[in-house]
Amino acid sequence: MPGPCLDLRAVAMRYGSGAGAVEALASIDLAIEENEFVTIVGPSGCGKSTLLYLVGGFLLPTSGSILLGGKPVTGPGPDRGIVFQRYSLFPWLSVRGNIAYGLDEKGTRRAERDRIVEELVRLVHLEGFEDRYPRELSGGMQQRVALAQTLACQPRILLMDEPFGALDAQTRRILQDELRRIWRRDTKTVLFVTHDVEEAVALGNRIVVMAARPGRVKEVFNRDFAVPEGGEFDANPAFTALKLRIWRSVKEEVEAARA
Amino acid sequence: MTARLALGLSRLMPLALLLAAWHAASSAGLLQRRVLPPFIDVMAALGGLIGSGEIVPHTLASLARAGTGFLVALVLGITLGLLMARIRVVERFVEPILLLVYPVPKPALIPLFMIWLGIGDFSKITVIALACLVPVVIASFNGARGVDEMLLWSARARGTSERALLWRVVLPAALPQIAAGVRTAIAVSIIVLVSSEFISSEAGLGYLIFSYGGVGADDAMLAVVIYLAMLGYLLDRLYVGLLRRFMAWHAFAH
Numbered sequence: 001m002p003g004p005c006l007d008l009r010a011v012a013m014r015y016g017s018g019a020g021a022v023e024a025l026a027s028i029d030l031a032i033e034e035n036e037f038v039t040i041v042g043p044s045g046c047g048k049s050t051l052l053y054l055v056g057g058f059l060l061p062t063s064g065s066i067l068l069g070g071k072p073v074t075g076p077g078p079d080r081g082i083v084f085q086r087y088s089l090f091p092w093l094s095v096r097g098n099i100a101y102g103l104d105e106k107g108t109r110r111a112e113r114d115r116i117v118e119e120l121v122r123l124v125h126l127e128g129f130e131d132r133y134p135r136e137l138s139g140g141m142q143q144r145v146a147l148a149q150t151l152a153c154q155p156r157i158l159l160m161d162e163p164f165g166a167l168d169a170q171t172r173r174i175l176q177d178e179l180r181r182i183w184r185r186d187t188k189t190v191l192f193v194t195h196d197v198e199e200a201v202a203l204g205n206r207i208v209v210m211a212a213r214p215g216r217v218k219e220v221f222n223r224d225f226a227v228p229e230g231g232e233f234d235a236n237p238a239f240t241a242l243k244l245r246i247w248r249s250v251k252e253e254v255e256a257a258r259a
Numbered sequence: 260m261t262a263r264l265a266l267g268l269s270r271l272m273p274l275a276l277l278l279a280a281w282h283a284a285s286s287a288g289l290l291q292r293r294v295l296p297p298f299i300d301v302m303a304a305l306g307g308l309i310g311s312g313e314i315v316p317h318t319l320a321s322l323a324r325a326g327t328g329f330l331v332a333l334v335l336g337i338t339l340g341l342l343m344a345r346i347r348v349v350e351r352f353v354e355p356i357l358l359l360v361y362p363v364p365k366p367a368l369i370p371l372f373m374i375w376l377g378i379g380d381f382s383k384i385t386v387i388a389l390a391c392l393v394p395v396v397i398a399s400f401n402g403a404r405g406v407d408e409m410l411l412w413s414a415r416a417r418g419t420s421e422r423a424l425l426w427r428v429v430l431p432a433a434l435p436q437i438a439a440g441v442r443t444a445i446a447v448s449i450i451v452l453v454s455s456e457f458i459s460s461e462a463g464l465g466y467l468i469f470s471y472g473g474v475g476a477d478d479a480m481l482a483v484v485i486y487l488a489m490l491g492y493l494l495d496r497l498y499v500g501l502l503r504r505f506m507a508w509h510a511f512a513h
Binding site for chain 2: 057082090
């Protein structure tokens with residue numbers, strides 16, 4: 001039987017040293033299966049972004065191990081695609097250039113590259129915007145480009161750090177729908193960090209609630225029902241009930257952090 | 260279109276007023292010739308210099324010096340600035356020297372450079388290059404230092420190696436700031452050029468100013484100064500135009 005896609009074992013992270021050290025994460029154990037969509041939700045300062053950066057290889061854990069497909073993570077690489085809230089795109093490249101970036105780094109042949117880029121442009125509905133620069137696009141469009149750019153690298157796992165956090169509520173719902181559509185189409189493994197409980201339930205098959213100071217896994221919820229299209233989440237009473245349970249769990253942490 | 264034309268004309272207004280005041284003061288006898296020659300005479304001298312073609316070889320000699328010094332500064336300055344931002348040892352080594360050189364008026368170094376490098380073009384170009392280097396290095400350093408960490412992470416997660424990061428991401432991300440530093444360097448190159456040509460030259464716009472001044476031809480001397488101002492203005496417009504065209508991805512303020 002194959003192991004999990006991503007395996008976190010007793011991962012701990014401390015910033016600084018001595019008296020001023022901050023314990024960002026305390027012993028995280030988490031296994032993510034192939035094609036699973038896992039969302040991580042928690043109050044700000046619970047280390048959820050740090051966890052994502054560790055998986056990305058941008059930071060190295062103080063202790064514990066992170067295994068991707070059984071191999072330890074030692075640095076960033078195109079097998080883990082990341083989408084940040086912003087700054088994922090290169091301002092000096094057009095939409096086409098941004099999507100092609102990873103393919104160019106890999107040395108993909110031109111015809112093949114152009115074919116993939118065209119397909120991804122269609123996938124994220126950006127036809128006609130291929131030659132625009134990021135500054136000419138809305139926030140929602142920029143995040144579509146970032147998603148396409150990441151997908152072009154064909155990562156084993158998609159890491160998303162509050163990718164829709166800076167968008168307005170309507171755009172956010174639309175992009176959530178699109179992400180789910182893309183995920184269903186090529187069933188990718190996704191690790192998605194958010195502070196929005198509704199988003200966590202709408203997207204994740206498994207929802208991990210984190211506790212703060214130090215950051216650790218508090219509770220894990222499974223969503224075993226389908227989420228309706230078009231953002232009509234509350235049409236399903238099971239959705240509302242799960243959202244409420246998770247919200248209560250998160251709220252405890254928010255209050256504990258404030259106390 | 261007419262709105263843009265009106266805006267352009269309104270920007271010329273202060274200049275036109277200043278020249279009109281100059282002309283009026285000379286005509287009314289308030290401004291004596293030995294203080295400032297009449298505007299009309301200066302314009303006539305300028306017309307003569309351009310019309311006779313006399314100014315052309317001097318312009319070419321000057322542009323060759325300024326251009327060479329500027330280009331050397333461009334290549335060296337960007338390279339040095341980027342390396343300083345990325346490599347600690349380079350920063351530690353270069354920064355104190357840069358801070359010392361920064362406030363030194365570069366034309367003051369001309370006599371020294373002439374002793375070292377001879378009185379020919381080489382010492383002039385070196386001084387121009389040194390003067391242009393400072394704003395380019397500082398802009399490149401600040402630009403490269405200010406590159407968002409997330410952008411570097413993003414590139415690394417898309418397969419860019421640590422070595423390629425400098426040219427693939429740091430340089431283009433720093434370009435808007437570098438472009439501003441280069442614009443300063445263009446003006447600096449003209450300023451230092453003229454100073455360098457005051458001493459031991461046989462050609463060049465600075466030489467022309469100095470030699471007309473020496474024989475008391477104040478109208479011709481001022482004509483060359485005005486010519487230099489126009490030249491500098493044109494070079495700046497040309498540069499900004501090129502930036503708008505080839506760096507359309509960035510929204511420039513002006």
